[in-house]
Amino acid sequence: MADPWTHDLNSLGDRSRIGLRTLDATRAAITDKRSTQENPMRLFKQRPALAALIVLAIVVMFAPVAYAIVDRLVLSVDVDKPAEEIESDLESQLEQAGIPATVKAEKHEDGVEISIESDDPSVGSNLDVVVPNLPDNAVAQQLRIEVSCTLTDAQEAKLTQALRSPAFRGALGGPDADMAAAVRKALADAGFHDVDVAVHPNSVAITVKSPPK
């Protein structure tokens, strides 16, 4: 008797064949990416229409506990620096503030993505990021996701899928006035009805309070 996942794995195997790249295409993509990574400043200057989008996701996942109250911490990020320096700068700032966290920064075509991952429950609500030296047309957005309930592995996978979905990303990209409702709908459609969504001028905070129904 086949395992319950055999059919699904075979489907995954088949679908993973869709749109495979040739070796020449892979090599071309790599050499093209490396040439643009050598001078990230050139990217921002040559692509003013894209703006320098900084998405900061602070993810804190923990079982329901009381928040520790800490002083507000302002982190300064210089997006002109290489990714490695951004990482070490932020980690240094966090360490000085007594907050254990791992920082990863990646520069992409259209901006810098910074992640601060911590299981310190005090990190989520008392962290602000200040970005100096932004180009005039730059946009800095902060996305905070907190899970204040216990999720099973399957439920966590479901939340992951929901937050990766085009519907959720589309909701984030909409006008501020509609964003909270759109984000709630995107998550509700995935079964997560008990969520708080707070939209601020440059940040969105989402708290998942209960497992999906």
Place this chain on the structure above:
Amino acid sequence: MALSNDSIPDWDALTALLGPIHEDVQLFARRIARSNAEGDDVFQEAVLRAAHKLGSLRDRSRFKAWVYSVVVSVHRTRCRRAFWRRLVSSEEADRPDAVGDDGSRWADERASASRASAALATLRAPQREAVVLFELHGYSIEEIAEIQDTSVSSVKSRLTRGRERLKRFYAELALEPEPITEVCRG
């Protein structure tokens, strides 16, 4: 063919060695990642790293296991640092379907593949790699041990635990009620 010992990428040497297994390695990257797009990123990064480190590979006959191990290394690095990327990715989950005449079959296959991807996502990276290499690529436990740079007993343990987690995932799916897709009109 001499293998370069320089850290400068030797694309020609790498291309010659990678050519015969390029598709298999790319498929592996896609299957352990959470989407084809993410898998392509992993594969690309792995190929770049392999090009730089090719000089360190003394025995050309080990190239296949070696390049798979580079993919494993890149994948695990991304897993460790990319927690939030699991939640908010800038990539699309999949390329558009070639629906054709049998649209429902494609939809079923896509749902089936998504379920597999979600199930594999519940496994730790070493377990996921071992399960994919064993179930989808047909590698032996000894070959997987070489790729993952671990012992045969570790691979057996990873496969056992990986299957246990998959079993739990599917058991929970079986307990969840099906979403209501039709309204019964009385």
